[in-house]
Amino acid sequence: MSHHDVVVVGTGLAGLTAAVRLAESGARVLVVAKGVGATHLSGGTIDVLGYAPERVERPREALAGLPPEHPYALVGADGIAAAIGWFKERFAAGSLAPYAYSGDVEENVLLPSAIGVARPTAVVPETMAAGDLRRDEPICVVGFRTLKDFHSALLADELGRAGLTARATELELVPEGRRDANSLGLARGLDDPAFRGQVVAQLGSRLRAGERVAFPAVLGIADPHGVWAALEHALGRSVFEVTTLPPSVPGMRVFAVLREALRRAGGTVLLNNVVTGAERSDGRVSALRTRVGLREERRGADWVVLATGGFAAGGIELDSRWTARETALGLPVAGVPGTGEERFRPGYFDDHPIGRAGVAVDRELRPVDAAGERVLENVLVAGATLAGAEPWREKSGDGISLATGYRAAELVLAASRTVVATGRAD
């Protein structure tokens, strides 16, 4: 059986954040996961709080109005700000530097979604910042005919309806050797100066004075800063990316930077390791059981950070009898409506009571039971597994994952320091 200071379960934003923060502080960290997490599916922005329930302009102010069981209430605005600061530093010193993020918890910007809806978000990569819809320069939306999931005309029309000046154009270009390309294929193409040159050549004469240029988020995977800066320079105007359907290139950049930071800090990642339970004694977990292929392995740990995601990722399951289960450790699940209680509301985008179900935790992110009693001393829960939020309505998913993942690491570090300082050992 292996033994690590910390075993993190999950490779999404919450798990990777906790793992990198811990490994860079000298902890021996093992990350186990079923597969690669949701970073590849996220837009690559950190949405802290977009709706509460009205559109939020100043997240810090709106955070104060969240109910006490909301994960943000446990972390606090300063805790979120600290996590964001760390995240931005990680990129500044990361493997894709100088690719950088801007923004904070004080103010939201409004970026267009792929179908032209204004999307409030707080922390954005430099390649998206010029898309702020609060600015009034007209927009030329550039599409690639082969990128079937990004419709420049639809995006431009919707922006027009929202009162902006926008029009669309489409390029007939495919990276060499491809008949067809998804967003990643185009991003790899744009990393190549030759293909970029073709884009500039085809596009240059179509642009009008004063327009900024919207591209799908495909501006490079190996060197996004270089691709974006080169296009701004060549086109002589602001250029920005609009998030696409998966695979999300900006999301992949987040994964790449955090994964490489973890590798450099000596952390290990084991995929296809599905946590099926734990060995416990005295309210602590001493080892996790993981299913690896056809075998079961034991992974010893002083601390466990559980960041397996919610219903979508399989971190929490609900059966047809309305019994909810936290799949890795069997932790209590809070917020599941009981028999006779309202579970769903009629409208698709309504506030559904089941949406807030998850693992309830105390202020130190330890899981608690229905009576509010801590069930495990050395397990911390982070990210979408947590109860009390409805990220897709609030637009808070990335912010919760980042802030709670970071807080989990801080709590483990603080507790380990206390143990060392008092000479107490388990």
Added chain:
Amino acid sequence: MDVLGPLLMRESLDHCVKCTICETFCPVSNVTPLFPGPKYVGPQAERFRVDGEPSFDSSLDYCSGCGICTQVCPQGVHIAEINTQARAEMKATRGMPLRDRILGRPTLAGRLGTPVAPLANWTLRNRLARLAAERAVGLHRDAPMPRFAGRTFQRWARRHAAPAAARRVAFFHGCGTNYYEPRLGEMTVALLEHNGYRVEIPKQDCCGLPLQSNGLFDDARAYVRRLAKRLAPYAREGVDIVGTSTSCTLMLKREALEILAMGDDADLRAVSGRVFDICEYLLAMHERGELATGFGAIPETVLYHAPCQQQGHGIGKPALDLLALIPELRVVESDATCCGVAGTYGLKREKYDIAMKVGSGLFAQVGESGAREAVCDSETCRWQIERATGVRAVPPVELLHRAAGLP
């Protein structure tokens, strides 16, 4: 517990949510439009494949079988396994090239080549002979070919006097060690004996993996059954089985059970639970405090590449932890996912260029690292790296053996 129950291969496609994560990691679709990607060819196209009807999707044959898609899938879909099964079905209905029948049988080549090693090695490196082989059977003229050692590891093992020791372990050396790299077998035995093991070397044959990856399932099953029967007595006595060929140990651990659906073979079930990759085994010994770690310094820089098929074990990169025990050895870790060759894929005329493109990132890293040696757990990957870079490629065991000061 029937562990195969919840892991049924084809049925896992229903868990696919079309997130495309597998496609972003696929090394083959990244370099060629001939393979549209694991999601398209796997869980999507599989819905259109009907029992008894011909399969119409030839792009399936361009999957290299590296297995990375299955590794990264967050939903537990057995993408690579589904594709391997579907390809076998396709080749069964369309006819199997002679070349794939030959490549699938390394023991046959080994038996024929070993007694005439100088001639066989000369032929495999002769331009005209290789051009002829390319024309006749479609084996690419530049594809890496191993060198027959001219002796077998089994012959050495029969003469080797194993010292008495408290613990026993069985050694599954595979065809690569037997015919091409007998020295690797000798070093492995020396290292295990140095750590207090009596190494038993059962008579053994191919594990069937090359037949499986070339789609010859029935023939592969016959090999698996024969090998499992030879190894099962050890497993049943509680003796662990270690292997130096990381893809062949994976075959016994799970691929034969999953892909060839051999769950009813009691011998294989017994073996599957006891077989370990050599570095996995040594690291577990180290974690128990049982590994002799008095290693001497190796003041060198090496580049380590974890083969994709080793990643299928789900054990991470145990070689890195072991190499870190060697004083003064500087290990540069490659972040490349695949060297391209994927067993026999990169040897084929129509796939050689793709394999070289897949491996190009790794080959560049070998060059940039300034390493005198590349370290890699898999023999076919080592041959590919050596052929492409000119840098000597060695198994991790070789460095551990050297650092331990063993003869």
